[in-house]
Each structure stands twice: as structure tokens, then as C-alpha cells.
Ligand SMILES: Nc1ncnc2c1ncn2[C@@H]1O[C@H](COP(=O)(O)OP(=O)(O)O)[C@@H](O)[C@H]1O
């Protein structure tokens with residue numbers, strides 16, 4: 001168990017709020033929001049940020065720099081980036097947990113800076129670190145967090161039951177959370193974020209370190225919530241997850257969003273610029289440096305015995321790279337041009353694998 005203090009658990013759960021949706025118990029399906037209905041129906045954008053910027057105290061470079069995004073209602077929006085890219089910092093500012101150094105954010109039309117109570121009511125967070133009390137049972141955890149969100153009596157009792165059902169935790173509801181497997185803990189972590197039935201659910205790497213069944217369970221739950229109108233913001237290290245779950249993706253690196261769009265958009269936009277060179281042996285660092293220094297090369301990444309390049313002028317770069325290989329007496333096993341999947345696009349944009 002991570003050592004999370006009671007106080008920090010409460011902080012992590014701050015944005016989860018009083019409900020604006022009702023669940024159909026039998027089908028584990030939320031129905032249309034009942035609170036603030038007129039306003040909710042008239043808003044097209046669930047989350048928008050304008051020039052969000054964050055420099056942590058004592059740091060000489062921003063963790064998030066000038067991020068402007070607009071996430072329409074009903075989307076599953078994926079935020080992809082390597083460790084340290086700024087994902088958690090960005091989400092924390094959107095949720096109102098972290099004050100931006102500059103810029104602003106709105107959630108379901110409400111200003112994060114000026115309408116905190118309304119934002120809390122609209123957004124639920126599933127944090128990267130498990131935010132559950134290990135010494136409490138699943139039911140007690142849900143009771144506690146529901147209570148903190150303003151639920152009481154019958155309403156709380158009903159909602160806890162729904163969440164236990166939604167997470168498939170019926171058999172485990174009276175067991176202490178510290179006896180749970182990683183997957184069960186993640187499921188409990190998920191439904192605690194849902195206790196107040198938010199319009200927007202934010203998940204920060206929710207499937208790290210869990211078994212494939214629990215991962216599938218979480219994905220199916222998210223798809224079903226989204227099919228009934230919940231907007232979902234999802235960060236992940238797992239490229240395949242993002243490909244299968246998200247209808248829009250933003251790639252973030254060193255605090256910047258460097259590309260954004262649907263999976264097809266991203267592949268189309270970057271495909272023509274990618275060159276892959278496959279060798280029989282790993283290529284020396286000096287050769288990589290020479291190829292990386294070619295005029296039109298934007299980025300270079302290595303994967304095993306392969307080099308993956310992104311170039312502004314791929315034909316010229318290919319020509320020049322082959323000259324270098326010839327001069328060094330290196331033979332190619334094969335080569336290809338055009339990125340074929342998100343992992344390749346990501347590598348060529350950031351120079352790193354996503355799962356470092
Ligand atoms: N509380 C903090 N104080 C100082 N620096 C931080 C703090 N939290 C994160 N950082 C730094 O900000 C950058 C972005 O971190 P983070 O948002 O956690 O990235 P990610 O979630 O993509 O891994 C990193 O360089 C990280 O070291």
C-alpha cells in the first residue's frame with residue numbers, strides 16, 4: 001500500500017461532487033443528469049483551458065506551458081505523454097487542486113478559479129496514486145467519501161450500493177481494502193471517483209500495474225459511462241489503451257501539447273514524415289548522432305535494432321541517411337516510410353517510448 005495520509009487522500013478526492021446523474025441499478029447505466037439540466041444541455045464544451053501555465057516553486061522550467069485545449073461534451077479524451085510530461089499537473093489544474101501560475105480553465109461552463117463549488121459538482125477525479133483507506137472496507141470507503149461529498153441517509157446508502165455493483169465488488173464489499181489485489185483496489189479507486197455522479201470524469205493513469213481482467217473491466221465501465229453521456233479524460237502510458245478507448249488524443253511532452261486530434265488525424269498528419277531503418281545489429285551512438293544531425297531531421301528514436309526518424313523532408317533525409325550508412329559500411333535489413341501506429345507517431349514526436 002502506498003503511504004497516503006488521511007489528509008492527502010481527502011485532498012485528492014476534493015473535486016468529486018454531489019451527483020448530477022442517476023444510475024439504473026440493473027444495467028449499471030447512468031441516465032441523464034438531473035441537476036442543472038438546462039445549463040448542462042446548453043453547453044457543448046465540457047472542459048476548456050486557455051494558456052494554462054505552471055511553474056513549481058524552486059523549479060526553473062514550467063511543468064505545463066501554455067496549454068489551450070477544448071474537450072467537447074461526451075468525448076473520451078486521451079492525454080498521452082512520458083513520465084514527467086506534465087499530465088498530472090495539467091489535470092490537477094483542471095480539477096482545481098493546483099493553482100495555475102497563469103491561464104484559466106472552465107469545466108461545464110464554470111470557471112475553475114471563481115466557481116469552485118460548481119466545478120467540484122461537475123468533475124470527479126480518479127487519482128494516479130490510490131486514494132483509498134486501507135483499513136476500511138470497500139463499503140466503508142464509499143460511505144466515507146460519499147459523506148464527504150454531501151451525500152447522507154438513503155441517498156448515500158443507495159449510491160454506495162450502486163457503486164459496489166458498478167465496480168463488481170459485491171463479494172468484497174465487507175473486506176478491508178488492504179486485502180484487495182491491485183485490480184480490486186483500482187476498481188474501488190475508480191468508483192470512489194464516481195460516487196457523486198460527475199458529468200466529467202478525470203482518470204490519471206487508472207490501470208497501472210493491474211491484471212488484464214481488471215483493466216478490461218475498467219475499460220468496459222468507462223465505455224458504458226461514456227455511452228450514456230459522461231465526458232472522460234484519460235491519461236495513460238499504454239498506447240493500445242489510448243488507441244482503443246479514446247476518440248480524441250493529445251500528446252504532451254515537456255509541458256507542451258505537441259499534437260492533438262483523432263487517432264486517424266494524428267496518423268494522417270505524421271505518417272508521411274516518419275522513416276524507419278531496421279538493421280541486423282544495434283547501431284552505434286555515433287552513427288545515430290550523425291543521422292540525427294541531418295538538416296531536416298526533427299527527431300530520432302531507437303527501438304532495439306531500429307532507428308525511427310521524423311523529418312520535414314523525408315525523401316532528402318532518406319537519401320542522406322543512406323549516404324551515411326554507405327560511408328560507414330552498414331547494411332540495412334529493411335526500411336519503411338510512414339508511421340503505422342500511434343506508438344511510432346509518439347516516438348517520432350517525442351524521441352522516447354511512451355513506456356519508459
Ligand atoms: N510538487 C512538485 N514540485 C516540483 N516539481 C514538480 C511537482 N510535481 C511535479 N513536478 C515536476 O513537474 C513536471 C511534470 O510532472 P507531472 O505533472 O507529475 O508529470 P506526469 O504526470 O506527466 O508524469 C516534472 O518535471 C515533475 O518533476
Ligand SMILES: [Mg+2]
Nearest residue numbers: 087088128204
Ligand atoms: Mg502523472
